[in-house]
Amino acid sequence: MAGTDDLSALMRLARQGDDEAYRRLLGQAAIWLRAVVRRGLASAGRGPAESEDIVQEVLLAVHLKRETWDPSRPIGPWLRAIARYKLADHLRRRGFHDHLDIEEWSNAPELAVEVETPAAIDSRRMLASLPERQRTIVQEISLEGHSAADVATRLGMTEGAVRVALHRALKALAALYRREQP
Amino acid sequence: MRTEQLVDALVADGAAARPIGSSLVRALAAGIALSLVVFFLTLGIRPDIRPALETWRFDLKIVTALLGLVLAFGICRDCARPDMPPHPLRRLLPLLVLIVAAVAVELALVPEAAWRQRLIGSNSLICLPMVPILSVAPLAAVLWTLRRGAPASPVLAGAAAGLVAALCGATLYAFHCFDDSPLFVATWYSLATLGVTAVGAWAGHKLLRW
Numbered sequence: 001m002a003g004t005d006d007l008s009a010l011m012r013l014a015r016q017g018d019d020e021a022y023r024r025l026l027g028q029a030a031i032w033l034r035a036v037v038r039r040g041l042a043s044a045g046r047g048p049a050e051s052e053d054i055v056q057e058v059l060l061a062v063h064l065k066r067e068t069w070d071p072s073r074p075i076g077p078w079l080r081a082i083a084r085y086k087l088a089d090h091l092r093r094r095g096f097h098d099h100l101d102i103e104e105w106s107n108a109p110e111l112a113v114e115v116e117t118p119a120a121i122d123s124r125r126m127l128a129s130l131p132e133r134q135r136t137i138v139q140e141i142s143l144e145g146h147s148a149a150d151v152a153t154r155l156g157m158t159e160g161a162v163r164v165a166l167h168r169a170l171k172a173l174a175a176l177y178r179r180e181q182p
Numbered sequence: 183m184r185t186e187q188l189v190d191a192l193v194a195d196g197a198a199a200r201p202i203g204s205s206l207v208r209a210l211a212a213g214i215a216l217s218l219v220v221f222f223l224t225l226g227i228r229p230d231i232r233p234a235l236e237t238w239r240f241d242l243k244i245v246t247a248l249l250g251l252v253l254a255f256g257i258c259r260d261c262a263r264p265d266m267p268p269h270p271l272r273r274l275l276p277l278l279v280l281i282v283a284a285v286a287v288e289l290a291l292v293p294e295a296a297w298r299q300r301l302i303g304s305n306s307l308i309c310l311p312m313v314p315i316l317s318v319a320p321l322a323a324v325l326w327t328l329r330r331g332a333p334a335s336p337v338l339a340g341a342a343a344g345l346v347a348a349l350c351g352a353t354l355y356a357f358h359c360f361d362d363s364p365l366f367v368a369t370w371y372s373l374a375t376l377g378v379t380a381v382g383a384w385a386g387h388k389l390l391r392w
Contacts, residue, residue, distance in 0.1 A: 014197035022197040026189045056188050061392065063192040065332035067199040068263045081264035081334060085392075116185050127183070141194045142187035148194050166195050178392075 008075040015071065026059055033058050033083055034113035040087045044096050052116060057177040058086045064174055093180070126176050134169035137162055202331050203259045209327040210255070213320030214350050221316060225308075225358040239362035242284055246367065247356050250277045250375075251349040258324065258346045261339035262331030270338070281372075284364035292363075303361030306370045312358075313374035314381075316351035317344075321378065325385055333390050340386015341379050348378035 007025055014022035037051045037058070061082050069078045127135050133155075140151045148166065152159040234240040257270045292300060324343040333339035352371050361367070 011197070015199055017196075017198060019193050019196075023189060023193045026192055027186075030185050030189070052185060056183070056185055059185065059188060059192065061332065063195065063197075065264070065330075065392065066197065067202045067205070067330065068332045069199075070201065070203075070263070073265075077265045078263070081266075082332060085264055085332070085334065138191055142183060142191040145190060163195065166191065170191065170195055174392075 007079070008071075008073075011066075011069065011075050012071055015066075026062070029062060029079060030055055030059060030116075031113060032079075034116070036080075036083055037087060038113060040083075040091075044091050044098070046091075046094075046096075050090070053177070053180075054087060054090050057090065057174070058083050060170060060174045060177065061086055064171060089178070126173060126180075129176060130169055130172055134165050134172065137165050138169045138173075141166065202262050202327070205327050205330065206255070206259055206262065206324060209323040210320055210346065210350070213323035213347070214354075216319035216323075217316045217350060217354055220319070221354045221358070224315075225312065225355070227357045228360060231357070234362070237362065239288075239364070242364065243356050243359075243362050243367050244353070246277070246280055246284065247349055247353040247371070249280060250274075251346065251353055253277055254342065254345040254349050258328075258339070258342040261333050261335065261342045262328055264332040264334050266334040266338075270342070281364070281368050285368050288364040292365075297365065300363040301365040301369055303363065303366040303370070305359050305361050306366070309355060309359060309361075309370045310374050313348060313351040313355050313371065314378050316354050317347040317378045320350040321347035321382060321385075325382070325389055328386075328390055329392075331390070332392050333386070336386045336390035336392075337383050338386070339390050341383035343386065344379040344382020345375065347382065348375040351378070 007028060010021045010025035010028075014025055033055045034051060037054045038048045041048060041051055041054075062079065065082065069075060127138060130138065136155065137151055140146045140154065141148065146154070148162045149159050151157075152162045155162070157165075228234065253273050253276065257273050260266050260270050260273075288300070289297070321343060324346055325340065328339055328343055331339065352375060356367075356371075361370075
């Protein structure tokens with residue numbers, strides 16, 4: 001995985017509250033993940049149609065499970081481990097039980113797919129199963145690009161309450177991905 | 183939702199994080215505090231604690247339980263991570279060496295005719311249920327915290343939680359129990375610990391997938 005040191009440094013900055021570093025980390029991780037996931041799907045005999053769903057599920061896990069990363073270690077093996085777990089889980093739900101050795105091909109430096117394909121799972125349907133307040137907040141922040149502070153003013157909530165609702169919504173989305181069937 | 187848009191939501195949620203290891207320490211401390219209350223309500227420290235502290239058998243029993251607790255905590259913390267280091271159970275090696283050595287010394291010191299009585303002791307029927315009972319709160323607290331983790335193997339992480347919790351229970355119980363012989367400790371404490379570990383593994387399978 002190229003630039004692992006950079007990613008570790010970005011994550012350390014992110015932990016200290018640097019949002020821009022966090023955005024770059026997640027963006028670069030997505031580019032690497034997209035390539036890893038496509039290879040994983042190909043070696044399980046599947047096309048790239050589901051790849052963006054898995055990329056998003058892994059990114060959610062990277063975010064929600066970030067406290068399991070030990071800042072004294074490089075972030076590469078940790079990211080790979082999450083990708084492997086989620087890829088295997090995704091394939092298992094679709095009846096594929098063979099062993100996938102992602103270590104074998106996830107270290108290749110050329111691994112990068114910049115172009116995003118549309119997510120196959122209807123994410124609007126997934127969003128629709130969130131409670132209304134949470135759904136509105138996720139949509140305002142992710143689809144409309146507003147900040148948490150803006151959303152708080154628009155909805156007449158405190159910024160803290162918006163953040164709590166956003167965090168719950170992300171956890172709920174991760175749970176929905178886990179239950180998603182083909 | 184495009185991936186870019188998801189990233190916006192994740193960034194808005196913020197990247198600050200407390201390392202899972204320190205959350206586990208807090209959870210364990212809370213669990214132990216609860217078990218201490220249960221311990222003093224039901225059993226209490228043995229009345230002859232002062233002379234007992236001066237015998238090597240009692241001290242070794244406490245040291246063994248505490249060593250196990252520390253080693254098991256390390257395993258539990260490792261198991262909370264997706265990139266768990268290989269062979270986590272190797273950490274238990276010093277504990278096994280200590281138990282085997284203690285049993286060997288006891289067998290050498292005590293005449294063969296007394297082995298049976300030392301092994302059975304007077305308290306095994308209390309030890310077997312009480313170690314698990316004193317493990318309940320630590321197990322619940324550690325499992326609850328591990329749900330925030332990303333264990334490479336949920337079953338192993340659950341078993342590690344069971345092991346840590348059982349050794350909390352064993353350490354507390356050791357202060358009540360009159361049976362200090364390594365033969366008794368190696369048999370009954372281990373049996374009780376294995377039981378709680380198995381419950382932890384089952385709970386891990388149910389609760390710790392992510």
